[in-house]
Amino acid sequence: MSYQTAAAQIERAGRIVVLTGAGVSTASGIPDFRSSEGLWTEDYSREYYMSNDYFQRHPEDFWKKYKDIFQLKLLQDYRPNKVHQFIHELETVDRQVSVITQNVDGLHQLAGSTSVLEYHGTLNQSFCQDCGRAYPLEDVMQAVVPVCRDCRTTLKPGVMLFGDLITAHDEAEKMVTDADLLLVMGTSLQVTPFSLLPYYAWEQGTAASILINNEPTDKDHLFDTVLHDDLSHAVQQLQKYL
Incomplete structure (x- = not known):
């Protein structure tokens, strides 16, 4: 399949849903935590430390590790x-273009995308577990252990922790099934239940589908058009035909 074919599919679409993974943000300098060179592979215990269970039992140590692992001091330096x-x-x-992203960096919104579902949450906010009040990143960075000003309860990060329930899946499923084009970019589709989303489009058979990733995935067969390429190069090629 060619870029010209993919561009023609995009041109015909009125409702596009874009699924994005870590590959979309790596060009901004943000590491892919689960790639062969990513941060998770350096120390598998990080999944233990980034769990809801560890947060509840050891909030002070959790917040120290959380800030280090996700490089929160650098987050505001990243650009789309x-x-x-x-x-x-x-x-x-x-x-209409809607984005369902695994990424937690907020760069889609910063780029101007108007409909973004953050499937795994966000690094840019934290929340009080009692009253639900949201606090921006700036507040979190000012305290060793950030707490709610009203409840004095330890804030919980807005990013999904290991052991948390995914709350966005039903909304994401509906977005996919309502689309007439599914465009998947920069994800190997290994993390469930996010990896199930392309199956919904494939099963109903009414939406066109494009996968762009730098290497093959075990879901390639679900897509009409598959392009294995660096994403930055891929979008340059697509723009020639759009």
Whole structure:
């Protein structure tokens, strides 16, 4: 399949849902935590430390490790790259584009995308477990252990921890089944239940589908068009035909 074919599918679509993974943000300097060179592979115990169970039992040590692992001091230095911008620019008067992202960095919103479902939560906010009040990243960085000003309860990160329930899946499933094009970018589709989303489009058979990833996945057979390429190069090629 060619870039010209993929561009034609995009041109025909009125409702596009874009699924994005870590590959979309790596060009902004954010590491892929689960890749062969990612941070998770350096120490498998990080999954233990980044669990809801560890947070509840050892909040002070959790917050220290959380800030280190997710490099929160650097988060505001990251900027959207040409892939984020390409996804935003797909939005037109006649085309609705929704993003369902595994990424927790907020770069899709910073690039201007207007409909973003953060499937695994966000690093940019934390929440009081009692009253639900949201606190921005700036507040979190000012305290060793951030607490709610009203309840004095330890804040919980907005990112999903290991052991947390995924709350966005039903909404994501509906978005996928309502789309007439599913565009998947920068994810190997290994993490469940996110990896189930392409099956919904495939099973109903009414939506066109494109997968762009730098290496093959075991879900390639679910897609009409599969492109194995660096994402930055891929969007440059697509723009030639759009």
